[in-house]
Amino acid sequence: MKKYFIWVLDFWGDYYPIILAFFSFLYSVSLWFSGQQLAGIFVGIWVPSILGFSVAIRQRRKDRNKRISS
Numbered sequence: 596m597k598k599y600f601i602w603v604l605d606f607w608g609d610y611y612p613i614i615l616a617f618f619s620f621l622y623s624v625s626l627w628f629s630g631q632q633l634a635g636i637f638v639g640i641w642v643p644s645i646l647g648f649s650v651a652i653r654q655r656r657k658d659r660n661k662r663i664s665s
Contacts (some may be wrong), residue, residue, distance in 0.1 A: 612649030616642045 607614075617640040627635030 612645055616645045619645060 619638060623633075623635045623639035623642070626632075626638055
């Protein structure tokens, strides 16, 4: 059970931005087809923002880890 819990935490730590972006995309599509096109477009803009921020945060973590280990 403990190994499974650690695996879940590692998986979530690696893939949470992709999972959140996917849910944002689904929410955007559901808004669009429910007749709320402007809200769907607004929520659709979240997808690249989530992915872009996650790339920036990971890059900063790698740079910080390099500085600490040096």
